Amino acid sequence: MKYNLVLLIGMVFFLNTVNAQDENKKPIRLAVVGMSHGHIPFILKRPNKRDFNLVGFYETNDSLIFKLSEQFNLNSKLIYKDLEKMLDEVKPEAVVAFGSVYDHLMAVEACAPRGIHVMVEKPLAVNMEHAKKMALLAKKHNIHLLTDYETSWYPSLAKSFSLVLEENFVGQLKRVIINTGHKGPKEIGCDKYFLEWLTDPKLNGGGAIVDFGCYGANIVTALTKGEKPISVSAVTRQLKPKVYPNVDDDATIVISYPSFQCVIQASWNWTFSRKDIEIYGKEGYIKLDKNQITTRKSENQSEETKSIKEINVDNYTDPFTYFGDVINKNIKMEPFSLYSIDNNIRVVEILDLARKSAQEGKAIPFK
Structure with missing residues (x-):
């Protein structure tokens, strides 16, 4: 006692x-x-x-x-x-x-x-x-x-990374499809201060290809732990030239890897705002958006969908908390993780090659 x-x-x-x-x-x-x-x-x-x-x-x-x-x-x-x-x-x-x-x-x-x-x-x-x-x-x-990136906060993305990288849920990657964008920055009500540089090719680097193409490049780089692509190809369009005369408003980027492809569909012309991802492997697939995750392991199994509230995963839902913990050494950024410098240099490299591909009309080898 x-x-x-x-x-x-x-x-x-x-x-x-x-x-x-x-x-x-x-x-x-x-x-x-x-x-x-x-x-x-x-x-x-x-x-x-x-x-x-x-x-x-x-x-x-x-x-x-x-x-x-x-x-x-x-x-x-x-x-x-x-x-x-x-x-x-x-x-x-x-x-x-x-x-x-x-x-x-x-x-x-x-x-x-x-x-x-x-x-x-x-x-x-x-x-x-x-x-x-x-x-x-x-x-x-x-x-x-x-x-x-907003997607870095998603518990659904953190869970998907855990399934792919730690549990080998899908097996060898075969295809990753990342759809990002909305109706357009003007259409959704972005103010003039934001639009002034967002639609300027010098100040933003491009239109939808940069604004939303970067999400896909960031996610696939983290998903592969920095695996180098073989090539990058892209097609851009100006579907609304009167609204966005100086930049593209629609882009499709294909990043080729040794064993799979990543397709990024980045657009200011979607019917509704979206940030959703499909990860296909040899043994299963994962589909996710901000609010839920859907998985299927084999041909004999049906899909299983869980809402965000059902996802049990340790994840930062506030980027500033993450920033603070990095500064205070409470957490160490892993190489090629979502916020990291090496990941995001790779993102810019992919976007540079995507713009070049769109201009030249051919796939550009990744050096």
């Missing part, structure tokens, strides 16, 4: 100590670089989880600053039009980039020498020239450089 009492007191003391350490742990000082991305509410509306403190914002567009300040009640003293001044005065430990894809390089060039970790919205860069510079800066200054 006496031993049990001592053990109980010891446990209470331990738990109180752990809780006190958690409470005393300082939140990461986080700044926002660029505010024109339509995903900016992800961070501005995020509930306070005590893991980050928003300490500064960089944006040069006055009307956008006014709009977001009114909408999210931002402190005007924290908003800067000079990036380097903002970084030097508020001294963030980490930055999230919500500007154009072209500006991702600028963010890393400013942050890396200051030892500031960076997470950008997908994709990593507009081309391989930018991607290589960013990777070299991240390595030289020993910072984390992550790329965030």
